[in-house]
Amino acid sequence: VQLVESGGGLVQPGGSLRLSCAASGFTFSSYVMSWYRQAPGKERVLVAHITSAGGSTNYADSVKGRFTISRDNAKNTVYLQMNSLKPEDTAVYFCTLTRAGRRYWGQGTQVTVSS
Numbered sequence: 409v410q411l412v413e414s415g416g417g418l419v420q421p422g423g424s425l426r427l428s429c430a431a432s433g434f435t436f437s438s439y440v441m442s443w444y445r446q447a448p449g450k451e452r453v454l455v456a457h458i459t460s461a462g463g464s465t466n467y468a469d470s471v472k473g474r475f476t477i478s479r480d481n482a483k484n485t486v487y488l489q490m491n492s493l494k495p496e497d498t499a500v501y502f503c504t505l506t507r508a509g510r511r512y513w514g515q516g517t518q519v520t521v522s523s
Contacts, residue, residue: 416517429503437481445499
């Protein structure tokens with residue numbers, strides 16, 4: 409299993425970023441995929457998840473209405489569109505799945521929201 413995140417960077421408050429997570433080594437279309445984030449000195453927390461076919465999504469209260477998770481099973485990629493970014497969204501963002509009782513993580517991508 410390999411998960412590779414990209415798309416992070418420095419953005420001003422109110423700006424947007426789109427994160428991508430390219431997956432390989434497993435049958436991507438069979439698994440729920442999730443995005444987590446970890447701010448400095450804080451625990452890693454769930455941001456959003458999406459079911460295997462993309463028919464259902466769920467979001468942390470802190471990002472509802474601003475972030476959108478989506479997936480392209482033909483490209484083995486899950487996305488996180490982040491709009492109206494706030495300084496408190498600053499964190500390392502990880503994509504993840506649980507397969508055969510084990511959770512797999514990517515290396516993460518840094519998102520910094522600052523003026």
